[in-house]
Amino acid sequence: MAEITEGMLELFSRTADADQNIATMAANELALAVVIPLKQGILKGDITDNIFIAEEFKNGIPIEYPLDMLQAADVASFIAYTLPSHGKIPEKHVEGDYVTVSTFDIGASIDYHLRWVRDARWSIFERAMEVLEAMFIRKINDDGWKTIIAGMYDRNIMVSDSAATAGVFTKRLVNLLKSKMKRERGGNAGSLNRGKCTDLYMSVEAIGDIRDFGATDVDDFTRREIWLSEDGVISKIFGVALHEMDELGVGQEYQLYFTSTLGGTLAASDEELLIALDLQDRRSFVMPIREALSIHEDPTYHRLRKQSWYGWQSHGFGVLDSRDVLAASL
Numbered sequence: 001m002a003e004i005t006e007g008m009l010e011l012f013s014r015t016a017d018a019d020q021n022i023a024t025m026a027a028n029e030l031a032l033a034v035v036i037p038l039k040q041g042i043l044k045g046d047i048t049d050n051i052f053i054a055e056e057f058k059n060g061i062p063i064e065y066p067l068d069m070l071q072a073a074d075v076a077s078f079i080a081y082t083l084p085s086h087g088k089i090p091e092k093h094v095e096g097d098y099v100t101v102s103t104f105d106i107g108a109s110i111d112y113h114l115r116w117v118r119d120a121r122w123s124i125f126e127r128a129m130e131v132l133e134a135m136f137i138r139k140i141n142d143d144g145w146k147t148i149i150a151g152m153y154d155r156n157i158m159v160s161d162s163a164a165t166a167g168v169f170t171k172r173l174v175n176l177l178k179s180k181m182k183r184e185r186g187g188n189a190g191s192l193n194r195g196k197c198t199d200l201y202m203s204v205e206a207i208g209d210i211r212d213f214g215a216t217d218v219d220d221f222t223r224r225e226i227w228l229s230e231d232g233v234i235s236k237i238f239g240v241a242l243h244e245m246d247e248l249g250v251g252q253e254y255q256l257y258f259t260s261t262l263g264g265t266l267a268a269s270d271e272e273l274l275i276a277l278d279l280q281d282r283r284s285f286v287m288p289i290r291e292a293l294s295i296h297e298d299p300t301y302h303r304l305r306k307q308s309w310y311g312w313q314s315h316g317f318g319v320l321d322s323r324d325v326l327a328a329s330l
Contacts, residue, residue: 009120015307016117027297035295037132045271048144051279051318052287063288065320066098082318090150101318103290108135117307132309144317147252152275153262159185159328160267167271169209169303169330171217172238174200177276177328185323192256195323199241201275203249206330210234247296248273270329
């Protein structure tokens with residue numbers, strides 16, 4: 001949230017004024033003041049922000065992405081995935097020279113008692129905005145990652161280190177992913193946009209396996225680096241950035257979406273799902289925004305002696321080339 005000033009506290013207090021006109025004007029001013037910090041907070045917690053490229057579209061402009069601009073030599077091999085609407089399973093697109101990405105509304109609201117407003121209890125308001133922010137973050141994360149997982153599922157490729165103990169992360173798995181990402185994209189060493197595994201998303205437990213790397217896995221200098229690092233892990237292996245995700249792992253939300261909702265399977269005897277991405281330029285991962293986040297105060301709650309805030313945003317998600325996504329298991 002923005003820095004608290006006397007002016008902000010006074011404005012907040014006026015939103016509970018007995019004169020409804022004064023209260024409404026103050027609420028409108030406060031809504032404008034908090035929308036930018038809310039947007040910034042959503043980006044900080046959003047685990048899709050470093051993957052999807054957000055682009056705002058004005059009303060009336062069709063949201064189309066030409067596939068031939070990605071790599072003209074083999075347009076026919078592109079498979080795109082888009083999230084068609086709220087609560088839907090991502091759709092597969094294989095026809096035409098472009099993909100149209102649908103947008104849909106998401107929203108959230110929160111309320112609290114007016115007595116806290118009259119007393120200028122800014123901490124109550126700040127906490128309410130944090131909860132509102134978290135609602136949007138959760139929805140954006142789910143929409144983006146389910147689109148990615150759907151593209152990964154349809155590729156029907158599962159990379160696994162067959163020599164490793166089930167459930168244990170190894171550096172050899174990273175090496176296999178680097179090779180597989182290049183092979184499965186096609187082309188040769190001189191091709192444009194040659195496949196490259198740049199980022200690997202994995203569970204808390206898989207990240208924890210790195211802390212158990214022994215002398216046969218890494219040299220003493222690397223082991224010391226792991227020992228002294230803040231989280232006890234290294235950020236990259238063979239140039240591949242490692243990302244910890246609470247939603248991955250045995251019994252966790254995104255793994256269950258892959259195995260239960262979509263019907264995907266892990267390699268024989270493996271326990272955990274990992275997701276590898278090619279984010280060299282991120283052009284395959286798009287997030288069109290038809291209407292940016294806006295926050296409003298609901299005056300109808302005044303009769304209940306409450307103050308209510310609600311907001312909405314209209315967006316969509318698309319993975320224009322599913323070859324930039326690869327599944328792995330351990």
